[in-house]
Amino acid sequence: MAEAIPIRGPRADRARRVADVLRQQIHAAAYLDELPTESELAAEFSVSRNAIREALGILKDEGLIDRGPKVGTHVAQRKYDHRIDSLLGLKEAFKHVGEVRNEVRAAMPVVAPPAVASRLQLEPGEQAVFIERLRYLGDLPLSLDLTYLTPDIGTQILDHTLENPLETQDLFALIELVSGHRLGSASLALEAIPADAHSAATLQVPDGSALLMLERLTSLDDGRPVDLEYIRMRGDRITMSGHLIRSKP
Amino acid sequence: MAEAIPIRGPRADRARRVADVLRQQIHAAAYLDELPTESELAAEFSVSRNAIREALGILKDEGLIDRGPKVGTHVAQRKYDHRIDSLLGLKEAFKHVGEVRNEVRAAMPVVAPPAVASRLQLEPGEQAVFIERLRYLGDLPLSLDLTYLTPDIGTQILDHTLENPLETQDLFALIELVSGHRLGSASLALEAIPADAHSAATLQVPDGSALLMLERLTSLDDGRPVDLEYIRMRGDRITMSGHLIRSKP
Numbered sequence: 287m288a289e290a291i292p293i294r295g296p297r298a299d300r301a302r303r304v305a306d307v308l309r310q311q312i313h314a315a316a317y318l319d320e321l322p323t324e325s326e327l328a329a330e331f332s333v334s335r336n337a338i339r340e341a342l343g344i345l346k347d348e349g350l351i352d353r354g355p356k357v358g359t360h361v362a363q364r365k366y367d368h369r370i371d372s373l374l375g376l377k378e379a380f381k382h383v384g385e386v387r388n389e390v391r392a393a394m395p396v397v398a399p400p401a402v403a404s405r406l407q408l409e410p411g412e413q414a415v416f417i418e419r420l421r422y423l424g425d426l427p428l429s430l431d432l433t434y435l436t437p438d439i440g441t442q443i444l445d446h447t448l449e450n451p452l453e454t455q456d457l458f459a460l461i462e463l464v465s466g467h468r469l470g471s472a473s474l475a476l477e478a479i480p481a482d483a484h485s486a487a488t489l490q491v492p493d494g495s496a497l498l499m500l501e502r503l504t505s506l507d508d509g510r511p512v513d514l515e516y517i518r519m520r521g522d523r524i525t526m527s528g529h530l531i532r533s534k535p
Numbered sequence: 536m537a538e539a540i541p542i543r544g545p546r547a548d549r550a551r552r553v554a555d556v557l558r559q560q561i562h563a564a565a566y567l568d569e570l571p572t573e574s575e576l577a578a579e580f581s582v583s584r585n586a587i588r589e590a591l592g593i594l595k596d597e598g599l600i601d602r603g604p605k606v607g608t609h610v611a612q613r614k615y616d617h618r619i620d621s622l623l624g625l626k627e628a629f630k631h632v633g634e635v636r637n638e639v640r641a642a643m644p645v646v647a648p649p650a651v652a653s654r655l656q657l658e659p660g661e662q663a664v665f666i667e668r669l670r671y672l673g674d675l676p677l678s679l680d681l682t683y684l685t686p687d688i689g690t691q692i693l694d695h696t697l698e699n700p701l702e703t704q705d706l707f708a709l710i711e712l713v714s715g716h717r718l719g720s721a722s723l724a725l726e727a728i729p730a731d732a733h734s735a736a737t738l739q740v741p742d743g744s745a746l747l748m749l750e751r752l753t754s755l756d757d758g759r760p761v762d763l764e765y766i767r768m769r770g771d772r773i774t775m776s777g778h779l780i781r782s783k784p
Contacts, residue, residue, distance in 0.1 A: 298733035299641070299667070303681060305731075306765035307650050310750055313724070316650065331648050344731045370619065370725065373779050392548070399580050401556050401565065418548070432552060472779045475562070476619065478727035478745040478770030482554075482593045484547035496727040496745035496770070501559055516555040521727030521745070530622050530721045 300333045301340035307331070308341060312350055312361055313525060321351065321359040349522035363522060366423060370528035373472050373504065375456025376421055376428070384423050392418040393444055395437070402434050405503055405514050415440020417457070420488060427489045428523055432516040433457060439465050439512050458504070461513060470507035476500055476526065481518070489520055496521035549582045550589035556580070557590060561599055561610055562774060570600065570608040598771035612771060615672060619777035622721050622753065624705025625670055625677070633672050641667040642693055644686070651683050654752055654763050664689020666706070669737060676738045677772055681765040682706060688714050688761050707753070710762060719756035725749055725775065730767070738769055745770035 304327070311317065322330070327338045342359055345351045352362045368379055377386045398406065398414035406414060415435040421428050435443060435457075442464035443457070455463075462468055480494045489497070497518045504513040553576070560566065571579065576587045591608055594600045601611045617628055626635045647655065647663035655663060664684040670677050684692060684706075691713035692706070704712075711717055729743045738746070746767045753762040 302731070302734060303665075303765075304648075306681060306750070307648050310724075310765075311650050332646055347731065348728050365726065367724075370723075370777070371779060397581055399553075399556050401560050416552075432555060470780070473776070474619075474779065475559075475616075475774050475776040476725060476747070477614065477774050478747040478768075479597050480745045480770075482551070482596065485551060494743060494745075496729045498725070498727040498747075501555070516552075516559075519727075521729075525724050525726050527722070527724040528619070530620060530723065531719070 297334070297337050297340060300331075300337040301344060304331050304333060304338060304341035305344040308345060309348070309350065312345070313365055313367075315364065317361055319360055321361070323358070365523055365525040366428070368519075368524055368526050370474075370476075370526040371530075373458070373469055375458040376423075377456040378459070380423060386428070387422040389420040389422070390417070391420055392416060395441070395444075396434075398434060402514060406434060406436050406511050408436065413437050415444055417443075423523070426523065427520065429517050429519040430485060430488055431518075434514040435461070436510075436512045457513065461504075461506075465506060465512070467506040467508060470505050470509060472502050472504040474500060474502040478521070479518075485518055489518065491520055491522070498524055498526065500526075546583070546586050546589060549580075549586040550593060553580050553582060553587060553590035554593040557594060558597070558599065561594070562614055562616075564613065566610055568609055570610070572607070614772055614774040615677070617768075617773055617775050619723075619725075619775040620779075622707070622718055624707040625672075626705040627708070629672060635677070636671040638669040638671070639666070640669055641665060644690070644693075645683075647683060651763060655683060655685050655760055657685065662686050664693055666692075672772070675772065676769065678766050678768040679734060679737055680767075683763040684710070685759075685761045706762065710753075710755075714755060714761070716755040716757060719754050719758060721751050721753040723749060723751040727770070728767075734767055738767065740769055740771070747773055747775065749775075 324335045324338045328335045342353060346353055349363055351359055353359045366383060380386055394416055395413045396416040398408055398412060400410055402414060403410055403412055414437060417433045419431045421431060439461055443460050446464060458469060477499045479497050479499045481491055481497050483493050486493045486495055498521050500517040502515045503511050505511045573584045573587045577584045591602060595602055598612055600608055602608045615632060629635050643665055644662045645665040647657055647661060649659055652659055652661055663686060666682045668680045670680060688710055692709050695713060707718060726748045728746050728748045730740055730746050732742050735742045735744055747770050749766040751764045752760050754760045
């Protein structure tokens with residue numbers, strides 16, 4: 287077997303390794319509330335207590351655990367799992383977890399910016415419908431969703447809203463209802479971005495917090511793109527998970 | 536059509552909308568270098584120049600653009616696209632973009648922590664092989680990759696490394712080479728996390744920068760899990776993109 291290559295800055299490196307495994311264990315509900323003691327974790331990971339303490343500091347800074355003298359280390363927050371490989375609205379996705387509540391911040395016809403018009407295959411200057419929602423799961427914001435809809439579908443959804451508030455349904459479900467089509471597929475891009483001051487205040491996180499940014503263009507089953515979304519998810523509350531099959535190199 | 540619901544904090548909201556569309560346009564290479572002037576953008580988005588200025592400030596804070604008096608607004612960095620829906624190593628994925636270079640920070644047998652052993656279907660206390668690499672594209676770090684391999688495959692890869700440095704190949708390609716199996720599938724979880732101080736220094740980003748964290752368990756085509764990875768990607772350098780088909784609610 288090859289000789290081990292020495293590690294630089296060993297404690298910080300060990301702390302990172304421990305933090306990554308613990309982060310996944312917290313997510314997998316390996317600990318329902320209290321984590322093992324520093325000594326127990328040190329034995330489990332074959333590292334010093336100082337390295338464990340540093341790892342727990344990392345997870346505390348991520349908002350996953352609370353720590354205090356005498357009270358031990360507790361899970362502060364478990365992230366919610368949103369499937370990346372299925373095209374489900376939040377409400378559908380979390381129906382077994384809890385109630386998703388929407389605060390509608392805007393819902394109106396707008397002139398689509400050229401880049402938006404182009405992606406939705408609208409004529410330059412054509413109207414789109416813009417909807418902005420702050421979405422809560424429990425008492426805390428989960429995501430801030432900006433949505434551009436094609437005018438045919440968007441207009442019906444705005445009308446629909448009057449009698450049947452958006453609060454009751456995901457946009458995906460409403461799009462299928464008013465269009466009479468099933469959704470077909472979506473192109474998406476995921477990034478990690480820092481929260482700008484205003485988005486941070488809206489999502490109730492500190493300035494510069496890590497957000498998971500999802501940009502998604504969804505088409506009907508006839509291939510027509512109808513829904514362009516920009517979704518900022520709180521990094522401390524959402525994990526996107528999925529399953530992949532290897533494609534040929 | 537329904538009456539528009541008034542928007543609170545209009546300028547910040549408009550700036551966010553503009554920033555989201557511009558972010559996507561920069562990613563799609565709509566601007567090769569210089570962005571349009573503030574006045575041109577104000578006309579394009581039907582918002583005030585102040586809102587445009589605020590939007591550009593957001594993108595500057597994300598590291599995407601540079602701005603200066605008299606020199607205008609330029610693209611500072613375009614993010615690289617990593618496909619979420621194919622199982623490719625970085626080197627395979629970026630072969631048309633540039634050279635991925637690895638700095639091997641560790642490569643050694645370790646006793647697998649219980650949670651790692653369990654995911655790799657190893658006996659408690661069994662050895663795994665741990666490899667840690669800092670991966671560069673061009674002159675800048677792209678990601679910091681922590682990998683646990685099953686001992687059969689990992690040991691061969693460590694040996695292999697002596698004659699054929701890891702620098703030359705993705706681990707995925709090496710796993711297929713030494714195992715004689717194709718990779719089959721992977722389970723993954725994506726999160727946005729803040730960079731802890733040591734990871735930030737290693738990735739050459741400020742403390743607390745938004746990182747895209749990928750946790751991925753990859754199996755051979757016979758279903759056996761062999762490769763557990765924790766990959767920290769610089770949020771300002773990588774976008775993960777993919778295509779989805781709607782599943783039934």
